[in-house]
Amino acid sequence: MKKIVSNIGWLLLEHGSRLIFALLSTSLLARGLGVEQYGLFQYALNLILVFMSISFICGAEVIVPMLVNASAKRRRLILGNAFYLRLFFSILAYVFLVSFVYISNTREQFYLILILGLILLVSEAFSVVTAWLQSQTNIKPKTILVISTSLIKCLIVALLFFFNVVDPIYYAFAWVFEAGFIAFGLICIYKNISKSNFFYFSKPMFFYLLKKGFPFFIALLLMYSFLRLDVIMLRHFSDLVTLGLYTSANQLLLSIVAVSPILAMSLAPAFVYEKSIINIKRNIIYITIFMVVVSLLIAVIMNYLSPIIIPLLFGHKFNGAIPIFSYFLWVMTLYFINEGLNVYFIRMQLGRMLIFKWLLVLLGALIAYWYFIPLYGAYGAIIGYSIGYSVACIFSVCVMFLDSNKFISAAV
Structure with missing residues (x-):
């Protein structure tokens, strides 16, 4: 139990430090590049995150349970083939990304x-x-690696800023350094602890992991596409100033809502891990109500502080992001509701249902963005964002209180 608590503590430390360093890096980046170039840089990052979801083919939810009691030989078999599977899809993702940028x-x-x-x-x-x-x-070893690397990246960005570098390509190398150094550090950690390597290929295991991870992969692909679609659509249907202001408000919002899944999953073990389905549903409603209260409290406080925080973080050139951020704060409640309701899907292991959920969310948001962004710019993106999460919440409630199979049959 002590080991589990310690592990959770290190996880929270990693997430917290990553958020702090990300905000510092983003703040310096915004001040160094200005509104338009900052918006383009954030667009590039969001586009990369969408294509990165292609590499989520064999997630932790698949391989972690397989590794818990695995022998050294079995562990090497699992890790090696998961590595090559992810690497193959990562290369595929990079090719698709470059092709998309070239033809768009x-x-x-x-x-x-x-x-x-x-x-x-x-x-x-x-x-x-x-x-x-x-x-x-x-x-713990990975947390120390991530904190150290995030600090170094932040220092690199700070140096570029203080030397008045305005070319975004130089800043891009700081992000690449962070990813590359973490990858190298993870190999060193593994070799230091296990005294072996994991580079091993087996065709049967490769295709077994592909098959086992595919349903989760589709759900993640759809979810990440929705989460980054607003910035991508705004880039193509609005001007660069609007893009820069929106992405700064969005970046600050993402830092706030990061607490939501941590909060939901911290409450879950005490409330939903019991046998009675009626009690599970009732307790998830309680969790969701609590999430709503927390989100509204955050919204009130941050709405009051936003005229101070945004100029402090991004500079006075980004003051136009304040009203955008204010609207975002009230829509944020839908995000918190969705995270509360997600506990039901996890508890009941409804992985297949998540595919239908995020497909509907993505389609709803895509139509909304297509219509509202040309009319209202950044506020149109917020409308699309809110419609997407409204669909997510409605779908989750329907799955909870209607027969899942009948609901899916009706949806199809």
């Missing part, structure tokens, strides 16, 4: 995205070590 109207960002896209080639494949550390309840 973003050629002026071709070299920036070409460099930032290198993150795709190292992030997911080498993170199989993270899954192994999770299976051993020993996340």
Whole structure:
């Protein structure tokens, strides 16, 4: 029990430090590049994250349970094939990314995205070590690595800022360095602890992991596409100033809502791990109500502080982001509700249902963005964002209180 509590503590420390360093880096980046170039840089990062979801083919939810009591030989078999599977899809993702940028109207960002896209080639494949550390309840080495690397990246960005570097490509190398150094560090951690390597290929295991991870992969692909679609659509249907202001408000919001899944999953063990389905549903409603109260409290406080925080973080050039951020804060409640309701899907192991959920969410948001962004710019993106999460919440409630199979049959 002590080991589990310690592991959770290190996880929270990693997430907290990552958020702090990300905000510092983003703040310096915004001040160094200005509104328009900052918006383009964030667009590039969001585009890369969408394509990165292609590499989520064999997630931790698949390989961590397999690694818990695995022998050294079995562990090497699992990790090696998960590594090659992720690496193959990461290379595929990079090819798709470069092709998309080349044929779309973003050629002026071709070299920036070409460099930032290198993150795709190292992030997911080498993170199989993270899954192994999770299976051993020993996340501390990775946490220390991430904190150290995030600090170095932040210092690199600070140096570029203080030397008045305004070319976003130089800043891109800081992000690539972070991903590459973490990948190298994970290999060193594995070799130091296990005294072996995991580079092993087996065709049967490769295709077994592909088949087992595919349903989760589709759900993650759809979810990440929705989460980043607003910035991508805004880039193509609005101006660069609007893009810069929106992405700064969105970045600050993401830092706040990061507490939501941690909060929901912290409450879950005490409330939903029992046999009675009626009690499970009732307790999830209680969790969701609590999440709503927390989100509204955060919204009130941050709405009051936003005229101070945004100029302090991004500079006075980004004051136009304040009203955008204010609208975002009230929509944030839908995000918290969805995280509360997600506990039901996890508890009942409804992985297949998540595919239908995020497909509907993505389609709803896509239509909304297509219609509202040309009319209302950043506020149109917020409307699409709120419609997407409204669909997510409605779908989750329907799954909870209607027969799942009948609901899916009706939806199809």
